[in-house]
Amino acid sequence: MRRSWLPVVLSAALLTAACTDSGPKPRATDSAAPSASPSPAGPDYSAWAAGRSTPVADPVYPNYGNPGIDVLHYGLDLAWQPETKTLTGTATLQLRAAADLTEVKLDFSKAYALDKVTLNGVAAGGTVADTKLTVPAAVAKDAFATLVVKYHGTPTTVPMPSHRGDAEPLGLTVTEDGGLWTMQEPYGAGTWYPVNDQPSDKALYDISVTVPDGWSAIANGTPKGQDGNTFKYASTEPVASYLTTLAVGKYKKETATGPHGIPLTYWYRQGTDDKALPYLRKSPQYLEWLEKHFGPYPFDSAGIVMVPSTSGMETQQMITMGLPEADSDADFKRGFEADVVHEYAHQWFGDTVTTTNWNDLWLNEGWAFYAQHLYTNERDKVTAKQWEDWARGRDARLREKIGPPGKPKADSFAESNVYLCPALMLHQIHKQIGDAAFFAMATDWAQKNRGTNQDRASFIAFVNQHTGKDFTSLINTWLDSPTTPK
Ligand SMILES: [Zn+2]
Numbered sequence: 001m002r003r004s005w006l007p008v009v010l011s012a013a014l015l016t017a018a019c020t021d022s023g024p025k026p027r028a029t030d031s032a033a034p035s036a037s038p039s040p041a042g043p044d045y046s047a048w049a050a051g052r053s054t055p056v057a058d059p060v061y062p063n064y065g066n067p068g069i070d071v072l073h074y075g076l077d078l079a080w081q082p083e084t085k086t087l088t089g090t091a092t093l094q095l096r097a098a099a100d101l102t103e104v105k106l107d108f109s110k111a112y113a114l115d116k117v118t119l120n121g122v123a124a125g126g127t128v129a130d131t132k133l134t135v136p137a138a139v140a141k142d143a144f145a146t147l148v149v150k151y152h153g154t155p156t157t158v159p160m161p162s163h164r165g166d167a168e169p170l171g172l173t174v175t176e177d178g179g180l181w182t183m184q185e186p187y188g189a190g191t192w193y194p195v196n197d198q199p200s201d202k203a204l205y206d207i208s209v210t211v212p213d214g215w216s217a218i219a220n221g222t223p224k225g226q227d228g229n230t231f232k233y234a235s236t237e238p239v240a241s242y243l244t245t246l247a248v249g250k251y252k253k254e255t256a257t258g259p260h261g262i263p264l265t266y267w268y269r270q271g272t273d274d275k276a277l278p279y280l281r282k283s284p285q286y287l288e289w290l291e292k293h294f295g296p297y298p299f300d301s302a303g304i305v306m307v308p309s310t311s312g313m314e315t316q317q318m319i320t321m322g323l324p325e326a327d328s329d330a331d332f333k334r335g336f337e338a339d340v341v342h343e344y345a346h347q348w349f350g351d352t353v354t355t356t357n358w359n360d361l362w363l364n365e366g367w368a369f370y371a372q373h374l375y376t377n378e379r380d381k382v383t384a385k386q387w388e389d390w391a392r393g394r395d396a397r398l399r400e401k402i403g404p405p406g407k408p409k410a411d412s413f414a415e416s417n418v419y420l421c422p423a424l425m426l427h428q429i430h431k432q433i434g435d436a437a438f439f440a441m442a443t444d445w446a447q448k449n450r451g452t453n454q455d456r457a458s459f460i461a462f463v464n465q466h467t468g469k470d471f472t473s474l475i476n477t478w479l480d481s482p483t484t485p486k
Pocket residue numbers: 001002003314342346364365368
């Protein structure tokens with residue numbers, strides 16, 4: 001998720017400094033195959049082995065997710081009717097019981113009526129209450145099961161647990177003209193399908209969406225073509241639920257080719273998103289810059305879908321972008337490009353390598369924010385020293401106002417401290433080991449951990465092992481100190 005005001009603030013601060021003190025001027029998963037299925041008549045679950053995870057209970061949002069369930073694959077067949085604002089869905093989940101289960105409990109919106117629920121082909125009663133679907137069926141630990149849920153209803157959003165100025169409701173949002181879009185970090189995927197909505201349970205996805213003539217449907221994953229008015233997408237690399245996306249609207253589509261042939265798709269609304277277009281079209285350059293620093297783009301397609309939000313989200317293989325509010329055209333240009341680079345950087349840091357739990361959101365945002373600023377510092381000819389001076393000033397105020405980034409409060413999701421403070425921590429490591437060792441470490445972190453979840457302990461172990469130095473104290477201090485470390 002982006003922080004749109006920060007690059008603007010940086011440029012303003014530097015420009016002010018240049019005017020007043022004539023300082024230097026800125027020119028412009030566990031991938032083991034599931035063991036044999038104990039139900040010999042069932043499907044071959046090894047086909048979805050890449051979706052196997054080690055789910056955990058979330059320490060910040062324990063009401064979301066179920067550590068007893070490991071969903072391997074979601075098959076979502078959806079149809080959207082703009083006139084009646086009705087979403088009709090069949091969700092087919094191949095799952096593994098990660099513990100002995102007496103019931104199958106998933107996150108799902110009570111806005112939907114259940115039309116039919118089956119478990120392993122047998123009709124199973126199901127109820128939706130509060131934010132949970134409960135299916136009363138026992139599944140033994142490590143057994144596989146196929147849950148099919150047919151449902152329909154009008155989507156409703158859930159509040160974002162945040163004090164951010166740009167906070168918007170989470171989940172599938174219906175626009176006045178009958179379109180759809182979603183952003184759902186840290187949770188909210190249950191507003192459109194039954195889901196184990198916690199980042200440690202990554203899974204594979206096949207999504208098909210049927211819309212009326214003249215409408216387009218866009219989702220995360222690799223585009224798999226269009227069959228009449230049905231749009232298809234497949235994620236063959238594991239995806240965390242907060243990184244899935246769905247948008248329906250009267251879109252224009254543009255295709256392009258990124259570095260070494262990566263297919264790119266830009267979806268935009270003519271007349272509405274025109275000022276974003278030059279930056280969507282610069283995607284090949286952004287990806288090239290990111291690959292130079294962090295190794296190959298980790299997926300087999302990329303793209304951006306524009307939506308009526310003021311935020312942006314790093315949804316996997318298809319970034320979801322709104323137009324930020326900007327004071328001037330110049331601010332928009334600088335800020336929006338930084339935002340797009342930020343969401344692309346997340347494909348390496350957050351998407352292929354994902355935080356295990358929401359306490360370690362800094363692990364996603366610190367890297368993405370640092371990558372974004374390395375890019376804009378190069379673009380704006382801002383030196384590392386200028387950047388650090390600016391960032392230290394902000395860091396001090398953020399720690400004082402919001403606290404250190406290592407233990408965020410549940411009601412203050414994604415405040416600025418989890419972006420800037422860990423980026424400054426990465427900068428300290430960068431300065432100590434130099435460019436070559438730092439970018440080799442960053443590249444290996446993303447490339448060798450593809451498709452996994454990671455947390456603070458595994459990050460510290462990785463950095464120490466990779467650099468041959470002990471950064472334990474430096475990292476913990478930057479994550480936990482109430483004041484800016486020296
Ligand atoms: Zn972000």
